[in-house]
Amino acid sequence: MSEKDDAAAEEVAALLADYRVVIEVPLHWGDQDALGHVNHVRYFRWCETARIVYFEKVGLMKLHREREIGPIMAAVANDYRRQLTFPDVVHVGARVTRIGTTSIGLEHRVVSRSQSTVAAEGKSTHVVFDYNLQRPTRVPDEVRRAIEELEGRAFPRS
């Protein structure tokens, strides 16, 4: 890697320093739409993957495999800052910012490697859902503890 690449990599890392989970996503040519830039819908796919990696780390996906208790999407929002075009690699961070009684709030950030800047930022809320009973259930204590350990701080009980 050249010095220039090093500097860019440092900028990307700095923009995602507060995110405990970061994934790298090389763009596909087909992510682009008829306007010639990456379609806004794709960003949600990337953020979802970052989130699943996060949920896996804190035991929520295992819970879903073993007991059909897992996250269900309640709300999601994205602000778009920059257009993206193929080829590029985006670095996508996810972090938990809120733990409710039955819900978990996250923030996402999409950073373009070629532009060394934030391309999009978003928030989402996920309910812990019992897919057997088809209703929300409490955030399990072990998941809460795992999130607190990963984020390095305690979250207020709401």
Add this chain to the structure above:
Amino acid sequence: MSEKDDAAAEEVAALLADYRVVIEVPLHWGDQDALGHVNHVRYFRWCETARIVYFEKVGLMKLHREREIGPIMAAVANDYRRQLTFPDVVHVGARVTRIGTTSIGLEHRVVSRSQSTVAAEGKSTHVVFDYNLQRPTRVPDEVRRAIEELEGRAFPRS
């Protein structure tokens, strides 16, 4: 159609009565993800189409074809109310709720035919963008007038 179908169709229509543009979207089996319901990302694709139909009606897509001035996504958010599964048809409404100097605000609503209820609702903000100059530009007067005619009301100048 049976009487029951008639009643359901009326409920769907009532839920979208305030939306000037409504499209019908039959779900694909492949819209579903590993959790067995329609993935949240797909809803954004449907809302986008309803929006493009809207933008076409008010002359914004024509402007893009002729002068490369068209909408660019600034922000979008969805709240999810109900899980969707294949097979089903969703009716997706779009309406303008705000016209700024260089931006347009919309609301979207996704109604499930099989459940006769709102499956998701959302908002989005779109900047009118000059793709040649790569910068925002004013909402053209003829677009503003066409929106006001379609919505049947005047929008305050901001």
Add this chain to the structure above:
Amino acid sequence: MSEKDDAAAEEVAALLADYRVVIEVPLHWGDQDALGHVNHVRYFRWCETARIVYFEKVGLMKLHREREIGPIMAAVANDYRRQLTFPDVVHVGARVTRIGTTSIGLEHRVVSRSQSTVAAEGKSTHVVFDYNLQRPTRVPDEVRRAIEELEGRAFPRS
């Protein structure tokens, strides 16, 4: 509908007369890629839905829900005849052309309503798969009979 629309609808129907299952798919603006036409990948999504409707009709999806025996994709191919653009509606037919010991062969046809012509045609092979045992299993007799009834002809035992 005008006489012109009637004539177009008849042409579309004639092109799909040999297909026992036909679905209607309104295109999304976002199905288009940076070349300004519908991306080739989307055609596979539509054919898949037509196929799932077919498999549902002959009991194969029910078998999957009840006993985890269902279709798994072995091969698929498409020939592209015409470019598609938004807005349009495609009519997508599926029919079984071959029943093997553990596999089923299908043909698909995508017809554009606006062009009243075949936009793409394809073939696929699906293995009947026991998802519990993770191996192929025989095409169940009741599925074979249901296919023969739907297609109105007997298929040779291979």
Add this chain to the structure above:
Amino acid sequence: MSEKDDAAAEEVAALLADYRVVIEVPLHWGDQDALGHVNHVRYFRWCETARIVYFEKVGLMKLHREREIGPIMAAVANDYRRQLTFPDVVHVGARVTRIGTTSIGLEHRVVSRSQSTVAAEGKSTHVVFDYNLQRPTRVPDEVRRAIEELEGRAFPRS
């Protein structure tokens, strides 16, 4: 990397030794469908990207940007060998196997890193298309030469 990882990486590389262009694609959770494995449609998206990288290398995408002469999909086929699940990384190779008067034939191979084996293989045919005139045009000599150089062999004139 452990020795085990090294061995796996060597296997992956060996399986793609004959492919001049290879891209790495980390899977998304959302690539999986309701059957719990990666949906067959996604493979086409990855192969497309590998192909675009190839076409870029041999000057065909530049030709499209400058003179609207570029590839258009005529046919594509995939054989599926292994199920894929998230998380995994696939390595996707593309190579040209045939140059016709107005068309180019490619082969693709999808290798799973976690399984160190071929997950899918396919073929595609692309016509060199003049998007202005909306008709096929000859494979430009400089593109032919660039392909021959990349592949390290001459292709028969057809």
